[in-house]
Amino acid sequence: MPSLNILQKMTNFAWGQYSDDVGKALIHLGAAGWFLSAAAQLFMIANNKNIDKKEKKFLIPQEISDGIINVVLYYTICQQIKSAGEKLLETGRIMTQNTHNVLMNMSINEMCNSRDFIKTLAEKFRFLELVVSPNPKKKLKKQNLTDFFNGAIKILKEENVPEAIKKNDLIKRVFEKYNTPELKSKQIEILETAQKSFNKYKNGVGVITAVSASVLACNLITPIARNITANYFQKNSIRKDNLKQPQKQLPVSEPVYSQPVSAVFNGFRI
Numbered sequence: 001m002p003s004l005n006i007l008q009k010m011t012n013f014a015w016g017q018y019s020d021d022v023g024k025a026l027i028h029l030g031a032a033g034w035f036l037s038a039a040a041q042l043f044m045i046a047n048n049k050n051i052d053k054k055e056k057k058f059l060i061p062q063e064i065s066d067g068i069i070n071v072v073l074y075y076t077i078c079q080q081i082k083s084a085g086e087k088l089l090e091t092g093r094i095m096t097q098n099t100h101n102v103l104m105n106m107s108i109n110e111m112c113n114s115r116d117f118i119k120t121l122a123e124k125f126r127f128l129e130l131v132v133s134p135n136p137k138k139k140l141k142k143q144n145l146t147d148f149f150n151g152a153i154k155i156l157k158e159e160n161v162p163e164a165i166k167k168n169d170l171i172k173r174v175f176e177k178y179n180t181p182e183l184k185s186k187q188i189e190i191l192e193t194a195q196k197s198f199n200k201y202k203n204g205v206g207v208i209t210a211v212s213a214s215v216l217a218c219n220l221i222t223p224i225a226r227n228i229t230a231n232y233f234q235k236n237s238i239r240k241d242n243l244k245q246p247q248k249q250l251p252v253s254e255p256v257y258s259q260p261v262s263a264v265f266n267g268f269r270i
Contacts, residue, residue, distance in 0.1 A: 020199060023082050023206025030214055031075040038067025065229045073225060074217045081213035085205050089198075090143045092118050096201055099145075102194040106152070106187075108173050118148045121174065125151030128165050149195040156184045156191070 018025035042063045045051060051059070088094045092103075092115035103114040122144040125131045131147045131154075133140040155161055155175055165171055178184045 020203065021206055022203055023208075023210035026207065026210040026214070027075060027078045027082065030078065030210075031071050034070040034074050035067065038063065038070060042067065062229070069225050069229060070222055073222050074214065077217040077221060078210055078213040081216075082206055082209045085209040086202065089202050089205060090145050091115060092145060094205075095145075096197065099194055099198055099201075102190060106174060118144050120170070121151065122147040124168065124170060125165075128162065128168065130154060130161065130165055145198060149191055149198070153188060153191050153195070156188045 018028075042060065045056060045059050045063060095114070100114055103117055107114070107117045122131075125147055126140060126142075130151045131140065152175075155165065155171065156178060178187050
């Protein structure tokens with residue numbers, strides 16, 4: 001039995017990975033379920049004594065290909081659809097009214113479009129390295145609205161803000177109205193509340209897209225791919241069986257009766 005310390009570490013790891021992204025947890029669990037299902041089916045076929053060895057040679061490769069198709073297509077389709085949904089949220093193409101109001105209250109006059117506002121500020125924060133990847137070995141993932149919230153809160157809290165950022169003309173114009181501790185504190189609270197609301201909304205959209213994508217993958221695309229591969233293996237198995245069978249030689253027909261040729265005719269040959 002594993003110690004409580006190991007269980008606690010596993011629980012903490014799972015919470016850290018999936019607490020803010022339930023959609024990712026659903027996709028990973030679904031892919032793991034497909035993998036375990038394929039492994040169990042393969043084990044059953046390999047150890048079933050009632051199945052002929054000849055049939056096993058056909059069934060085992062087919063089950064392996066089915067398992068690979070199920071896992072790869074399920075994960076790929078679900079992840080792509082979920083990523084597309086998150087991109088719509090991060091770029092501001094889809095947002096709640098509350099998030100829109102917060103952005104518009106901070107926006108300066110020449111940026112009346114909320115999407116342009118968050119994109120411009122997020123790119124500036126990334127360029128000036130105000131927001132950085134938590135893992136130094138990995139490149140920072142482009143998340144406009146998330147980067148905007150993180151960068152704006154950092155500036156208002158004045159946490160490790162480089163001088164280049166403070167002197168940047170665009171950033172100065174956006175944040176110059178928060179010139180007292182009270183205004184800064186109030187805006188920090190507004191941004192943190194908006195960020196929590198956005199994360200919950202993003203989490204919910206991730207769940208919906210993950211479930212929708214799993215339905216699409218499991219009921220439409222994956223069965224078609226499985227049928228194509230099953231048909232391939234079936235035809236390939238039949239072709240190999242035909243090649244292994246000895247070809248029947250047709251008997252050479254010999255004349256039953258042959259009329260002898262007279263020696264007189266030989267004298268007329270030229």
